[in-house]
Structure formats: C-alpha cells, structure tokens
Amino acid sequence: VYVRRTQFTIFFRIQNHCLKTKSKMATKSTGDIEKTKSIEMKKKLNVLIVDDDPLNLKIHERIIKTIGGISQMAKNGEEAVIIHRDGRASFDLILMDKEMPERDGVSTTKKLREMKVTSMIVGVTSLADREEERRAFMEAGLNHCLAKPLTKEKILPLINHLMDA
Amino acid sequence: MQRQVALIKQSLFDQGYLDDQFMELEELQDDANPNFVEEVATLYFKDSARLINNIDQALERGSFDFSRLDSYMHQFKGSSTSIGASKVKTECTTFREYCRVGNAEGCLRTFQQLKKEHATWQDRRGLGRQHVGPSKERDK
Numbered sequence: 001v002y003v004r005r006t007q008f009t010i011f012f013r014i015q016n017h018c019l020k021t022k023s024k025m026a027t028k029s030t031g032d033i034e035k036t037k038s039i040e041m042k043k044k045l046n047v048l049i050v051d052d053d054p055l056n057l058k059i060h061e062r063i064i065k066t067i068g069g070i071s072q073m074a075k076n077g078e079e080a081v082i083i084h085r086d087g088r089a090s091f092d093l094i095l096m097d098k099e100m101p102e103r104d105g106v107s108t109t110k111k112l113r114e115m116k117v118t119s120m121i122v123g124v125t126s127l128a129d130r131e132e133e134r135r136a137f138m139e140a141g142l143n144h145c146l147a148k149p150l151t152k153e154k155i156l157p158l159i160n161h162l163m164d165a
Numbered sequence: 166m167q168r169q170v171a172l173i174k175q176s177l178f179d180q181g182y183l184d185d186q187f188m189e190l191e192e193l194q195d196d197a198n199p200n201f202v203e204e205v206a207t208l209y210f211k212d213s214a215r216l217i218n219n220i221d222q223a224l225e226r227g228s229f230d231f232s233r234l235d236s237y238m239h240q241f242k243g244s245s246t247s248i249g250a251s252k253v254k255t256e257c258t259t260f261r262e263y264c265r266v267g268n269a270e271g272c273l274r275t276f277q278q279l280k281k282e283h284a285t286w287q288d289r290r291g292l293g294r295q296h297v298g299p300s301k302e303r304d305k
Contacts, residue, residue, distance in 0.1 A: 039192050055244045061203060062193045099239065126243065149247045151189050 004008055045069035045159060048088065050080045050099040050108065051124070056148075062151055067159065069093075076100040077108030077141055084117055091119045092162060095150070098125050106140045113141035120162055122155075151161055175288050181287045187249030191215040196202060209248045210287060217240045217283070234272060252282040 047069050049060045057073050064071045072091075074080040077100050083089050094112070098105035108119055123137045123145040138145055146154050177183045187202075194201040196210050205264035223230060256279035263271035 051242070053212075053247070053248050055212060055241055056203065058205060058208060059193070059247055062198070066193055066195075071223065099243075100279075126239075126246075148243065149186050149189070149249075151186075 004099075038158040045094050045162075047071040047090075048074060048080060048083065048094045048119070050074045050077060050094060050100070050105070052076050052100040053097070056097065056124075056150075060150055063150060063155060067152060067156065077103030077111075079104060080108050081111050081115075084112060084115055085145050087115075089117075093159070094119050094121045096121055098129065098141070099135075100124060106137050109137070109140040109142055120144070120158070122158060124150060131156055167267065168216060177286065177289055178206065179205060182250065182252050182289075183252040185288065190249065205248060206290060209250070210290075212244055213241060213253075224273060229267075229269045231264040231267055231272075233263065237263055241289045250283075250286060253279060253286070256282060261278065280281055 040064065044070065045064070047064045049057055049064070049071050051057050051060065051073075052075055052123060057075075061071050069092075072083070074083060077096075078097075079102075080094070081103065094110055094117075096105045100108075103111070109123070112119075112121065120143045121141060123142040124132075125134055125137065125145055125147055127147050129137075134145055144158055146158075174183075178187075182228060190202050190205055190245055198260040216237055219235060220241075223237070236259050238260050242254055242261065245257055256275055260272055260275040260279065263269075
C-alpha cells in the first residue's frame with residue numbers, strides 16, 4: 001500500500017519592531033514526498049547614538065536594547081563622521097544630539113549627507129531650542145526631530161515607519 | 166525595608182523632586198538589568214558634582230563669564246531632564262535666563278537654590294540605599 005502524505009507550511013506575519021525577517025524557501029524533492037525548508041534570517045535594528053552626554057548615551061542605548069535593537073555610540077559628531085569614513089558603516093537609524101563639542105549635530109548631519117549616508121537621522125533637541133535653530137537642524141538633512149528627553153514612546157513610531165519603508 | 170524605600174521615593178515625587186521621566190527610566194529596568202536606574206543615578210550625581218564644581222569655581226572668580234556659565238548649565242539641565250530631576254531642572258532654566266540678561270546676583274541666588282535641591286535629592290537617595298543595601302539584596 002502506497003501512502004502519500006501532504007505537508008502544509010503556514011506563514012504568519014509578525015509585527016516586531018526590530019526584526020527584519022527574510023524568508024528563504026528551499027524545496028527538496030525526494031520521490032513523491034516534498035520537503036519544504038524555511039530559512040529565516042533575522043536582522044536587528046542597528047542604531048548609531050551620537051551624544052556627548054554619557055547619561056544620555058546610557059539611557060538611549062537601553063531604550064534601543066529594550067525595543068530589540070543594537071547600538072553603537074559616538075561621543076561627538078566628529079566620531080560619527082569617522083565611523084562612516086570607510087563607507088562600510090550601515091545604520092538603520094542615527095540619533096543625533098544637537099549640541100556637542102568638536103562637531104555639533106547640524107554640522108555632522110550635513111557632513112554625513114555629503115558623504116551619501118542614507119540612514120534615517122533623527123535630531124534630538126532641547127525644548128529650549130528656538131524654532132529657527134530646530135529648522136536649521138532639519139535643513140541640515142534630518143528625517144525627523146525629537147525633543148529631549150527621549151522615551152520609547154517617542155522613538156517607536158519612527159521605528160515602525162522605518163520598518164514599513 | 167522595601168516600604169521605607171517606597172515612601173522615600175514617593176516623597177521625592179510628591180514634593181516635585183522627580184517627574185515622569187524617572188518613571189520612564191524605571192520601566193527600562195528589568196531582571197536582565199536590575200541596576201539600571203541605580204547606574205543612571207550614580208552617573209548623574211558624578212557628572213553633576215563635576216558641573217557644580219565648575220560653576221562654583223567660575224562664580225568664585227568674580228568675573229562672570231555668562232556664556233561659559235550658560236554652557237555649564239545647559240549640560241546640567243540636559244542631564245537633569247534625562248533623569249527626571251524636576252526641581253533641579255527648573256533651577257537650571259532660571260539660572261540660564263539670568264545668564265541671558267547678565268544678572269549676576271540672580272545667577273548666584275539661583276545656584277544656591279539649585280545646590281540645595283540637588284543635595285536634598287542626593288541625601289534622600291542615600292537614605293534609600295542605606296535601607297536597601299546593595300542592589301542584589303533588593304530581590305531577596
């Protein structure tokens with residue numbers, strides 16, 4: 001007696017903020033039985049945090065970690081530029097403080113855009129900043145601007161937008 | 166013991182020393198990172214001690230470099246905002262306003278108040294740590 005089996009594979013779309021999932025289907029045929037193998041490759045959200053304040057670096061790093069991402073830190077704009085100099089840096093998101101020594105957020109953002117960095121750059125400003133300062137920061141090449149203090153609730157909508165793009 | 170710590174913390178909120186941002190930090194703490202808030206607070210007090218010292222020295226010199234003072238206070242305000250130190254943040258804002266108009270006496274007065282608020286919080290934090298002991302013991 002010959003028994004033919006049927007195998008089903010069901011895929012669920014999972015809403016996860018920080019996993020980019022690629023599914024690769026490999027099909028292997030063995031006689032009358034088909035085996036389907038699914039290989040999932042997961043990529044975590046990769047974030048560069050640029051801030052001269054060690055406290056902010058610690059807090060922002062923790063926020064990114066709790067939403068499932070990984071982060072690298074730069075203590076000022078010049079470090080952020082150096083990180084991108086060899087052209088191999090690839091960040092999904094850059095959190096850019098505005099006021100920093102060596103090279104501030106405006107100058108750093110302009111420089112990174114000149115270097116053809118296409119990461120989403122989110123400026124982090126103080127509530128005390130004047131409107132024209134914020135505008136100048138946006139015009140330097142930011143995608144978005146957020147006011148301190150940063151929280152998970154402020155960052156998540158941007159990450160959702162990034163994931164949907 | 167836990168109750169004492171909770172009461173101390175609640176009093177800091179009730180009296181306006183801490184705001185919602187501190188609660189945001191508490192939400193970032195979990196079993197994998199049980200000391201996160203303590204680490205952040207330690208970092209804050211270390212950095213704020215440095216800034217207070219810098220400002221003290223700048224004011225003692227007598228010649229008011231308002232631009233430099235404003236820069237120090239900008240940093241202080243930034244970290245106070247990040248940790249939720251509400252009263253300290255308010256004094257930082259007032260100080261910066263006095264810097265903008267070049268009011269030396271206002272700066273001096275506000276700075277004294279700022280140091281007082283900062284010290285009160287630090288003292289109460291010290292009380293809380295005495296009650297609880299090292300972080301590991303909190304989970305027992």
